[in-house]
Amino acid sequence: xxxxTLYGRLNTTVENQKVxxxxxxxxxxxxxxxxxxxxxxxIGGGLKASFNLEHxxxxxxxxxxxxxxxxxxxxxGREAWVQLAGSFGAVRLGNFTPESYFATADYISMHNxxxxxxxxxxxxxxxxxxxxxxxxxxxxxGGLSASLSMSAGEGNSGEKRLxxxxxxxxxxxxxxxxxxxxxxxxxxxxxRGLYEMGAFTFGAYYQIAENGYAKKYKNGRLAAMxxxxxxxxxxxxxxxxxxxxxxxxxxxxxxxxxxxxxxYTDRDTARGTARSGEFSSLAMxxxxxx
Amino acid sequence: xxxxTLYGRLNTTVENQKVxxxxxxxxxxxxxxxxxxxxxxxIGGGLKASFNLEHxxxxxxxxxxxxxxxxxxxxxGREAWVQLAGSFGAVRLGNFTPESYFATADYISMHNxxxxxxxxxxxxxxxxxxxxxxxxxxxxxGGLSASLSMSAGEGNSGEKRLxxxxxxxxxxxxxxxxxxxxxxxxxxxxxRGLYEMGAFTFGAYYQIAENGYAKKYKNGRLAAMxxxxxxxxxxxxxxxxxxxxxxxxxxxxxxxxxxxxxxYTDRDTARGTARSGEFSSLAMxxxxxx
Amino acid sequence: xxxxTLYGRLNTTVENQKVxxxxxxxxxxxxxxxxxxxxxxxIGGGLKASFNLEHxxxxxxxxxxxxxxxxxxxxxGREAWVQLAGSFGAVRLGNFTPESYFATADYISMHNxxxxxxxxxxxxxxxxxxxxxxxxxxxxxGGLSASLSMSAGEGNSGEKRLxxxxxxxxxxxxxxxxxxxxxxxxxxxxxRGLYEMGAFTFGAYYQIAENGYAKKYKNGRLAAMxxxxxxxxxxxxxxxxxxxxxxxxxxxxxxxxxxxxxxYTDRDTARGTARSGEFSSLAMxxxxxx
Numbered sequence: 001x002x003x004x005t006l007y008g009r010l011n012t013t014v015e016n017q018k019v020x021x022x023x024x025x026x027x028x029x030x031x032x033x034x035x036x037x038x039x040x041x042x043i044g045g046g047l048k049a050s051f052n053l054e055h056x057x058x059x060x061x062x063x064x065x066x067x068x069x070x071x072x073x074x075x076x077g078r079e080a081w082v083q084l085a086g087s088f089g090a091v092r093l094g095n096f097t098p099e100s101y102f103a104t105a106d107y108i109s110m111h112n113x114x115x116x117x118x119x120x121x122x123x124x125x126x127x128x129x130x131x132x133x134x135x136x137x138x139x140x141x142g143g144l145s146a147s148l149s150m151s152a153g154e155g156n157s158g159e160k161r162l163x164x165x166x167x168x169x170x171x172x173x174x175x176x177x178x179x180x181x182x183x184x185x186x187x188x189x190x191x192r193g194l195y196e197m198g199a200f201t202f203g204a205y206y207q208i209a210e211n212g213y214a215k216k217y218k219n220g221r222l223a224a225m226x227x228x229x230x231x232x233x234x235x236x237x238x239x240x241x242x243x244x245x246x247x248x249x250x251x252x253x254x255x256x257x258x259x260x261x262x263x264y265t266d267r268d269t270a271r272g273t274a275r276s277g278e279f280s281s282l283a284m285x286x287x288x289x290x
Numbered sequence: 291x292x293x294x295t296l297y298g299r300l301n302t303t304v305e306n307q308k309v310x311x312x313x314x315x316x317x318x319x320x321x322x323x324x325x326x327x328x329x330x331x332x333i334g335g336g337l338k339a340s341f342n343l344e345h346x347x348x349x350x351x352x353x354x355x356x357x358x359x360x361x362x363x364x365x366x367g368r369e370a371w372v373q374l375a376g377s378f379g380a381v382r383l384g385n386f387t388p389e390s391y392f393a394t395a396d397y398i399s400m401h402n403x404x405x406x407x408x409x410x411x412x413x414x415x416x417x418x419x420x421x422x423x424x425x426x427x428x429x430x431x432g433g434l435s436a437s438l439s440m441s442a443g444e445g446n447s448g449e450k451r452l453x454x455x456x457x458x459x460x461x462x463x464x465x466x467x468x469x470x471x472x473x474x475x476x477x478x479x480x481x482r483g484l485y486e487m488g489a490f491t492f493g494a495y496y497q498i499a500e501n502g503y504a505k506k507y508k509n510g511r512l513a514a515m516x517x518x519x520x521x522x523x524x525x526x527x528x529x530x531x532x533x534x535x536x537x538x539x540x541x542x543x544x545x546x547x548x549x550x551x552x553x554y555t556d557r558d559t560a561r562g563t564a565r566s567g568e569f570s571s572l573a574m575x576x577x578x579x580x
Numbered sequence: 581x582x583x584x585t586l587y588g589r590l591n592t593t594v595e596n597q598k599v600x601x602x603x604x605x606x607x608x609x610x611x612x613x614x615x616x617x618x619x620x621x622x623i624g625g626g627l628k629a630s631f632n633l634e635h636x637x638x639x640x641x642x643x644x645x646x647x648x649x650x651x652x653x654x655x656x657g658r659e660a661w662v663q664l665a666g667s668f669g670a671v672r673l674g675n676f677t678p679e680s681y682f683a684t685a686d687y688i689s690m691h692n693x694x695x696x697x698x699x700x701x702x703x704x705x706x707x708x709x710x711x712x713x714x715x716x717x718x719x720x721x722g723g724l725s726a727s728l729s730m731s732a733g734e735g736n737s738g739e740k741r742l743x744x745x746x747x748x749x750x751x752x753x754x755x756x757x758x759x760x761x762x763x764x765x766x767x768x769x770x771x772r773g774l775y776e777m778g779a780f781t782f783g784a785y786y787q788i789a790e791n792g793y794a795k796k797y798k799n800g801r802l803a804a805m806x807x808x809x810x811x812x813x814x815x816x817x818x819x820x821x822x823x824x825x826x827x828x829x830x831x832x833x834x835x836x837x838x839x840x841x842x843x844y845t846d847r848d849t850a851r852g853t854a855r856s857g858e859f860s861s862l863a864m865x866x867x868x869x870x
Contacts, residue, residue, distance in 0.1 A: 004296050004580055006584050006617070010631045010662035012673040014714055026732040028673060028712040035617065035633065037296070037325070039580045041547055049548040049578045051300045053325065053347075057633075061711040062660035062675035072362070072652070080352035082300035082578045084550070093302040093318060093576060095352035131351040132318040134304055152316040257621055258629040260664070286673060288629045288662045290584055290619045294586050294870055327586070327615065329870045331837055339838040339868045341590045343615065343637075362652070370642035372590035372868045374840070383592040383608060383866060385642035421641040422608040424594055442606040 008035040013285030031116030033059035054079035092135040099166035100179025104190035108203030111234035111249035118265035122240040124209035127181035160184030298325040303575030321406030323349035344369035382425040389456035390469025394480035398493030401524035401539035408555035412530040414499035417471035450474030588615040593865030611696030613639035634659035672715040679746035680759025684770035688783030691814035691829035698845035702820040704789035707761035740764030
């Protein structure tokens, strides 16, 4: 009847974490596990209708994702959209991840796709909004593509007008991206590059944000990967106005779908206390895609 | 192993809404989006076991459906039942939509299947209960079928004994229905007709309810559709004891599964203030079934 | 793309219940209905990656499972884990049912797999923990298998170090099991046997728990089944330090997946008031697996 694809990811670590210099503790931790449904209908004449519903859950406890106040996040909080696409590009309605993030911070987070305790804590997420959006995506033109999403505040508390835009460019081994977002008076932009050089891949982004907790917040990050057979060696280093973060990681790909991995990650607050504090973790995990 | 059908609907609009004469605002809105699982097992000897689980979510935000107080509604609040069917008819247990509603208000809501900002605000929903029910459905006998559902209050706050019954009849282009429901001391009945005449379809229902906010609440509605190729033109007009509501709609069916559409809907409180106020909206949307 | 199995169970009863000697009331009740996704990836070299996500819901109301305080339980509260298995056995991470329970109380609950109003109310669940676990499962060695799971408290309120271990043994018609669990200072162990003798199956377990509400809590249970064609006749009797519970049941298997059944169950508090009180119910139901 319908051709829906069910997909997902369980990504679970066992970690020895140390928070704000306290005693270390053992935890089983989730790294952005998810379950999704998606489908595409070929309408003919080059037109396609598609949808995506993506749910985030905690693979350590079985709980649906929670907000920072402990209340449940939107069940389909990762993605919930319907789209019409054709030669003109694509128009998307609903709840979807900001393209400004995908084009920059997410793109170079190669060691564990920006999840869990080694996720990017320095990127400025102040303008990050998913819900109530209308988005337009250009077709790819010689490796260049762009997108623009907007939402109105709709009278919701804490919500204002949002503009989120991204540009991506790929030419052989060279990948570049740009993201800009403005939510009310808060704005941020970031520029990203990534280069594949044989067994090595190098990536970097630089972000500037103007928001409530810093007059001008600056943040940069470097990422490097070396592949050898099923093994990947990773280095990821970020430096921002108020702190630093680095991760050393090793991934062993058991298959295209499943990897086991280990990393050490460390975040400090060398230049300020605005962030959530000092943190380090030694982690081992399994990521299984389905 | 099992033969479960996954199905669903994303139905999302961009609307310019005006509430109680205030300033108009732009919103992205959900129109009863859903995700379901259903299956039928042929046991043999004419006996079939089946089930249905149907989840309602908000395609604009990704949130599961909410109650009017903002708390989450039952996750499988649309349908959650198991059924045994045979030559005797069918017996169903669990949570399911009142047949009295399907037989009347829902049946003639052709322009956007009674969802979103143009849904029927005048139908009296006081007796509408889904949960904790036992239902019996007759087989179809020469176009005639009937159903009876019951639930006890089970000591739950606000719940009392419920009886919900419906009769449906189809003879060629003529369709008729009747619904009656009684919850505690509150009751309502409605009668519905629908007639297909070439490219035109005409439908109407009339409802009388005796409940808390009006001694005798009366409500009637007319609906008309004109089909031309992939286009549908809709008119829907309701008039009740305390107000009026009308919708002018246009649907363009891109395929059997996907339509784009536009409507203008207006609700007033010309004869009372019991309802939720004046409201109008100009909407454009996409509905995609999978 | 992926080979995920969707499975589930709707198990719904209509019951006439009597609580603490009060008036009897009619209810439609859920008996541990569930919906799950699972998959196995054959990685090669004897290695397999697998996962399981299992959601519990109330088939009478459509609500996701609730905690005793009425708040929602973890959505994937039944199972949410990823596993790597090979000749060495299996290592599992996440949220999963205690093996000490599966090996004992659950194993002999044959009349309705320990669900609903006739579920085992005497088994001591004080050490029952599912989340944040690391588990190791031995391969089966001549009918013998064992498992060990652990979790740290992780600083969560009410959580302490957990050890949960089980041993299972099968030799033809003879099945035996042992479970031991320790959560902080609370511990319990139980021993179980089950014997198949033609149309008869007999099972029993005995449990001793040391926990907060009794210096030494003792609990034993007997279960017997007689099969005749599609019919099963069940007797289940438990006796504990503070009360008794028995169930007389009849199941008629319409197919391998679907049964209709009836039971009478009764729980008293003859030797104490620690439990949730006196309760009896006459129930009829349908269980449909998919």
